[in-house]
Amino acid sequence: MDLKKNIGAYLFLLPAFAVLLVFFFIPFFHTIWLSFFSYSKNIYSPDFVFLNNYFELIKSPLFLKTIINTFYFLILCVPFLVIFPLFLAILINQNIKCKNIYKIIIYLPVIISIVVVAIAFKWLYAPNGLLNFFIEKIGYNSIGWLSDPKVSMVSVAIVTIFKGIGYYMMIYLSALMSVPKELYEAAEVDGATGLKKHLLVTIPHIMPMIALVSTISSISALKVFVEIYVMTKGGPLDSTKTIVYYIYEKAFENLDLGLASAGAVILLFIVMGFSILNIFVFEKDKYKI
Amino acid sequence: MKIKNIITHIILIFICILSLVPFLWLLSTALKGRCENIFAYPPIFIPKDFTLNNFKEVLKLVPIVRYVINSFIVASSTVILNVILSALAAYPLARMEFKGKKIAFFAILATIMVPFQTIMLPVYIITLKLHLIDNYSILAGYLGLIMPFAVNAFGIFLLRQAFLTIPKEIEESAIIDGCNSFQIFFKLLLPMIKPSVALLAIFTFIGSWGEFLWPSIVLTNEKLFTLPVGINNLSSAFSSDYRLVAAGSIISIIPIMVFFLALQKYFISGSTEGAVKG
Numbered sequence: 001m002d003l004k005k006n007i008g009a010y011l012f013l014l015p016a017f018a019v020l021l022v023f024f025f026i027p028f029f030h031t032i033w034l035s036f037f038s039y040s041k042n043i044y045s046p047d048f049v050f051l052n053n054y055f056e057l058i059k060s061p062l063f064l065k066t067i068i069n070t071f072y073f074l075i076l077c078v079p080f081l082v083i084f085p086l087f088l089a090i091l092i093n094q095n096i097k098c099k100n101i102y103k104i105i106i107y108l109p110v111i112i113s114i115v116v117v118a119i120a121f122k123w124l125y126a127p128n129g130l131l132n133f134f135i136e137k138i139g140y141n142s143i144g145w146l147s148d149p150k151v152s153m154v155s156v157a158i159v160t161i162f163k164g165i166g167y168y169m170m171i172y173l174s175a176l177m178s179v180p181k182e183l184y185e186a187a188e189v190d191g192a193t194g195l196k197k198h199l200l201v202t203i204p205h206i207m208p209m210i211a212l213v214s215t216i217s218s219i220s221a222l223k224v225f226v227e228i229y230v231m232t233k234g235g236p237l238d239s240t241k242t243i244v245y246y247i248y249e250k251a252f253e254n255l256d257l258g259l260a261s262a263g264a265v266i267l268l269f270i271v272m273g274f275s276i277l278n279i280f281v282f283e284k285d286k287y288k289i
Numbered sequence: 290m291k292i293k294n295i296i297t298h299i300i301l302i303f304i305c306i307l308s309l310v311p312f313l314w315l316l317s318t319a320l321k322g323r324c325e326n327i328f329a330y331p332p333i334f335i336p337k338d339f340t341l342n343n344f345k346e347v348l349k350l351v352p353i354v355r356y357v358i359n360s361f362i363v364a365s366s367t368v369i370l371n372v373i374l375s376a377l378a379a380y381p382l383a384r385m386e387f388k389g390k391k392i393a394f395f396a397i398l399a400t401i402m403v404p405f406q407t408i409m410l411p412v413y414i415i416t417l418k419l420h421l422i423d424n425y426s427i428l429a430g431y432l433g434l435i436m437p438f439a440v441n442a443f444g445i446f447l448l449r450q451a452f453l454t455i456p457k458e459i460e461e462s463a464i465i466d467g468c469n470s471f472q473i474f475f476k477l478l479l480p481m482i483k484p485s486v487a488l489l490a491i492f493t494f495i496g497s498w499g500e501f502l503w504p505s506i507v508l509t510n511e512k513l514f515t516l517p518v519g520i521n522n523l524s525s526a527f528s529s530d531y532r533l534v535a536a537g538s539i540i541s542i543i544p545i546m547v548f549f550l551a552l553q554k555y556f557i558s559g560s561t562e563g564a565v566k567g
Contacts (some may be wrong), residue, residue, distance in 0.1 A: 008470045009387035016378035016440045017393075022419075023437040024400050027411035034411065088304065091297050098298075103557040104550075105305040111549045111556075112312075113499035115517040116538045119524050120311035123318065123531060128328045130314055162311070170556070194293075223404050226501045230521055244406045251410040252506060264407040275402040 031268075035261035043255055053262035063263065065238055066246040069153065073242060074221040076157035081164050081217040082210060088165070089172035090198055103173075107166035114163060118230035121159045122146070125231075146232055149239035156240050159227045164220075168213050175209035176202065208282055215278040222271050243267045312542065319343050319535035327531060343536035347523070350533070353540050355512065356519035361544075363434045363504075363515055364497040370435065371493045372486055375444035380474050382445070383452035384460070400442045406502070412437050413506055423510040430513040434504055438497060444489050451485035452478060491555050498545055516541045 035053055037046035057063045092102055109117060124131045125145035132142035145155040183201045192200050203210075225244040228234060234241035234249070241249075243263060251260035314334075318327050322338030347353065381387060382394060405412075416422065416433050423430025455478060463473050479486075501517040508518055520541050527533045549556065 006387045009381035009385045009390075012377045012381045012385075012470075012474075013393055016374040016445065017396075019374060019436065019439045020397070020400060022415060023412055023439075024403070024408070025396075027408040027415060028403055030411035030414070031408050088301075091301060094294075094297060096294060096297055100553075100557055102301045102305060104553055106308055107556055108546075108549070109308055111495050111499075111545055112542055113501065113517045113520070113545070115499075115501050115521050116541055117311065119520065119534060119538050120315045122524075123315060123535065124311055126328075128330065130332055133330065133332050162308075166308070219404070223406050225406065229501075229505075230524070247406065247410075257410060260410055264410070268403060268407045271404055271407070272402050279398065279401065
């Protein structure tokens with residue numbers, strides 16, 4: 001009986017685990033394995049170099065630049081994606097008309113493929129495009145949105161923020177619904193209104209959600225790729241080259257599988273820090289065993 | 290009180306306009322004819338030389354309809370596989386006691402921590418080895434696009450949570466009636482978690498529909514291009530004429546917009562929590 005019961009459970013799990021084995025677990029260990037080999041001399045008979053790829057990466061100015069770029073991108077996006085959607089969610093969560101229309105329109109960029117969003121922004125960013133028209137109109141010189149290495153990462157971050165706002169706003173909205181109405185009433189009795197009410201009631205109550213949005217937006221910032229691939233290809237002067245872009249280039253363009261895999265393992269460690277925080281602290285109820 | 294409401298509306302309307310401007314500007318460009326300068330200064334929002342020719346031309350030059358069909362095949366197959374595999378795996382994790390449950394649980398949890406970008410190279414190598422690449426056959430090409438995303442941990446945990454909310458008594462009475470695990474699963478429990486299944490299906494569809502990185506790595510045959518890959522290709526091939534790029538992009542948005550508007554209640558109901566992607 002006991003064995004029979006076990007077999008039933010295993011049969012249910014089998015299909016999912018078969019897929020995960022082939023397309024997740026094997027590739028995962030394969031990445032680590034590949035990172036110990038050097039493909040730079042001969043792609044068909046790589047040399048075992050153990051940790052040498054890692055040393056090479058740490059010494060490589062380009063790789064360090066991609067790490068700095070990635071964190072610069074994270075710092076540009078995350079604070080905005082944590083705070084602004086919360087502000088919007090609080091605004092929409094009031095007793096106002098046309099609520100659902102606002103939600104739908106603000107959510108729209110989330111469902112549209114990032115490729116199309118990036119193409120739309122490339123067009124706005126054109127040297128004599130719409131954005132520069134407005135910039136000149138208010139009396140500034142036109143900006144090389146995608147051609148000036150000092151600005152390019154900001155331009156990419158704007159696209160990521162644009163695409164993410166609706167998504168995080170919805171997460172906050174579902175959290176706001178769980179704030180008990182009595183808490184607001186109590187705060188009002190104590191004389192708190194408007195902003196003060198939110199500072200005293202809303203923010204403390206949804207603090208776990210704010211923490212969660214910080215970690216998930218950080219993780220997705222660390223993985224940024226498509227916006228950059230479509231808009232700048234890592235340029236100008238590597239100013240928008242991120243870790244994932246570096247891995248992609250090494251793996252699929254230079255066919256340097258060893259360096260690509262070592263880069264991937266380094267990224268994995270960085271992301272893992274955030275995910276562990278996420279799973280075991282902020283979302284522990286969801287994954288409770 | 291009134292004034293505060295008006296300010297709220299003004300801010301929200303402004304944000305809505307900002308959310309739409311990039312797409313409206315694309316639409317405006319797509320509707321401008323050959324005789325109109327798309328770089329005019331000051332910019333012209335309502336086309337003077339209004340035309341639908343760019344749409345006709347881009348549809349003639351680029352097989353966008355084919356891209357749409359491909360995206361649809363890939364996205365719906367991914368949805369079906371995700372629903373089936375996640376539901377099957379979620380059930381024992383929520384409802385059964387068996388040896389190795391903890392290990393299974395943490396193995397799935399571990400997949401959340403590893404971004405696809407860090408394993409994409411070996412996934413590509415394994416896909417090549419399994420011959421799931423479009424130069425073997427069309428079917429192989431589709432399978433190569435679909436299989437790496439056939440199941441994911443978020444789906445499993447979402448449905449596991451749904452199973453956990455079903456009272457145990459319902460199951461126990463079914464056991465007394467002589468049902469086995471499989472009957473309980475398919476006839477009794479699966480229908481009860483429909484809302485979560487719908488949520489999983491919708492968000493998997495959106496994710497698969499917009500996916501670019503993996504298709505751009507595996508696809509070589511233009512016949513199998515999905516929309517994001519096809520549109521990106523179009524944007525570099527016709528970069529000298531943004532009217533066509535804009536027209537193609539606008540066409541590519543239409544199917545997913547219809548999908549979104551038809552199912553909007555699922556998106557704005559505030560139940561997105563389970564759909565948090567990594």
